[in-house]
Amino acid sequence: MFSETSVAGCNSLSPYGKFYWTAGKRAGDPHPQSEFVWKIGAQDYPMAFHKWYINEPSNDGDCVNVWEIDSYSWNDLPCTSWDVCSVCEIG
Numbered sequence: 001m002f003s004e005t006s007v008a009g010c011n012s013l014s015p016y017g018k019f020y021w022t023a024g025k026r027a028g029d030p031h032p033q034s035e036f037v038w039k040i041g042a043q044d045y046p047m048a049f050h051k052w053y054i055n056e057p058s059n060d061g062d063c064v065n066v067w068e069i070d071s072y073s074w075n076d077l078p079c080t081s082w083d084v085c086s087v088c089e090i091g
């Protein structure tokens with residue numbers, strides 16, 4: 001489940017609505033066809049579930065983002081696509 005918490009100084013608006021990076025990245029980055037994992041610190045954690053948007057991942061990037069317009073489903077994009085906020089789970 002995805003929920004938002006307002007963070008001062010954090011701009012997550014893109015031309016496609018609210019946009020956030022996740023900790024999802026390709027293992028062994030940069031490696032165009034490697035699997036996606038959760039990268040937390042120096043550790044890689046397997047993704048226990050997926051919520052990719054239709055036809056994603058489309059292999060056009062090494063980082064995983066979510067967009068409000070797509071009900072926060074997942075998309076792969078180049079890691080430098082947008083200078084916006086990241087989301088994380090605490091607890």
Ligand SMILES: [Ca+2]
Pocket residue numbers: 056057058059060061075076077
């Ligand atoms: Ca993509």
